[in-house]
Amino acid sequence: MQTYLNGVTASVTGGTASFTNIDITAGTVFGIGVGVAPHFTEITNVDANGASTNGAAAGVATVGAGTTDLFVQVPGNVTVDGVASTSVAIFGGNSNVTYNxxxxxxxxxxxxxxxxxxxxxxxxxxxxxxxxxxxxxFNGTNGVETVTATGNATTSVFLGGGDVATVTATGNSKVSVVFHTNAGGNLDFVNNSSQAQTIFSGSYTTGGGQNVFAPNSITVFGGQGGGFYVGGRGGFNSINGGSGSSTLVGGGQGDTLIAGGANNQLFAGAGGETLMGGGTVNGFYLGLEEPGIGSIQAVGGLASAGGSGTQTFLLGNVDGTTLTGSTVSGSQNVFDVLGSYTTTGGEALTFGGSSFTINDFSGNDTINLLKSVSNGAGGPSVESVQAGLAGGTQILLSDNTVITLSNVTTSQVSVNGAHNVITFV
Structure with missing residues (x-):
């Protein structure tokens, strides 16, 4: 940075560049060789003689046409109306700048x-x-944005239009990225920070109750910090929560959600999703809802657990979905089949007629037939257990849901009708 500033000084004193100083505290302006390009503008509390003007800045400064480089270093709050010709802008650590x-x-x-x-x-x-x-x-159209948060920064990024953005968190910084309503761009996000990060795209509800829908797509690597990441409605989101604790929410058809830390939550969006949970303790949620959208159906797709601890699969309206529990020593796989569900928006859902396959059902697996998330009594019951035409075992429930257990014979399936629990024997 100092090398750059030394070059600016040499250009101005050598007459190959022009210079304007705006002392916003005193309200004075002086210039050197104005009209010569490149043109450097600084907004300070320093007068033409180099003396500092007492007091903090408060006001609006308008950058002159043709300014190529802008520097702001003045205590207080200042609004700067910039120009498109400015290719470098530097805001000092003592300044609070609103740059338009x-x-x-x-x-x-x-x-x-x-x-x-x-x-x-x-x-x-x-x-x-x-x-x-x-x-x-960033609320333009068809822009290409790159943001790097460093040190202990707390950075909020808002994306609109059709912008394509790359955002990287480094050091100990915390970053949130939010897509504006109808934003259709794409995001590449890398978390190289030690902190958890946040991305809201797809669909979400603001604090004021407004539903926001963004047909975008995101690619995320959560790093060691993990985070909370919501995919875009455009689908085909690729969200890797990294090695930290993460909550991953699919936003459209064809998403891939991967979690590798401890205590992860993976929410499938509509359509065919791929959910993969490693690390320790994972929750998989399929066929329930999307924030701001309401009820959804998970069609096709798969959810696979490869971690230790308890792996919980919460199943609503699913069709042709494949589930694979963890085989790690000490792991427990719990498959909760819901008869009803109430969305966060208050929509009451009744499930039935679902179909899914559990691969390699074994002694560390349990299927619970529940009325709702909080109430086990009154859920669907087992109507029949019979050999599947393509092998394995098929279980028909009272709500016409069909569960297929691959590589399992009927004699290896135990049904506790009193408690609506299915286990392996």
Missing amino acids: VGGGTGSIFAAGGADSLNATGSGSSYNVTSAGNDTLN
Whole structure:
């Protein structure tokens, strides 16, 4: 950075660049060679003689047309209306900058204050380094954004339009990414931080009760910090929670959700999803609901557990889904088949007629037939247990749900009718 600033000084003093200083605290402006490109603008509390003006900044500064490089270093809060020609903007650690810019491309360095970026316009594309408590709002169309959160930054990223974004959390930073309503872009997110991160895309409900739908798609690696990640409605999301504890929510057809930490929750979206849980203790939720959408059906797809501890499969409206429990020593696989369910939006659902296959049902597996999540009594009951035409065993329930147990004979299936529990013997 110092090398860059030394180069700026040499260019201005050598007459090959022009310079404007806006002392926003005193309300004065002075310039050197204005009109010569490139043009450097700084917003400070320093006058033409190099003396500091007392007091904190408060107000709006408008950057002149043709400015290529912008520097803001002034105590207090300042709003800067930028121009698309600016390719480098640097905000000092003592400044809280609200930077408004339409269109353009370039690099922005937010060095440690509480800065806000509002980038709009078609093709608005920026590479942002965030080191403070920053809010970055990209609400243009067809932009390409890159955000890197460093140190102890707390960075909030908002994406709109059809932007394509790459966001990386490093150090000890915390990042949240939220897609605006109808945002159709894509996100690549990498968590190299020690902290858990958050992504809301697909569909979600805001604090004010508004439902947001975003037909986007995301690719996520959660790293050691894990996090809470919601896939986009465009489907084919690839969400890897990493080695930390994670909650992964599918958003559309063809998602792949992978968790490798401890105490993970994997929620399948509509259609065919692939859910894979390693680590310790996983919960798989299929055919229940999507936030803001309501009831869904899981068609095809698979859910596979490979971790230790208890692996819980909560099953609602599923069709042709394949389930594989963990075979790790000491693991327990629990398959809960629900007769009814109430969504977070209050929608009362009654299930029945589902079909799914459990691979290699064995002594560490249990099937519970439940009325609801909180009430086991009154759930579907077993009507029949018979050999499957293609091998294995098929179990017909009173609500017409068909459970297929592969590589299991009928004599190896035990039904406790009083408690609606199916086990291996």
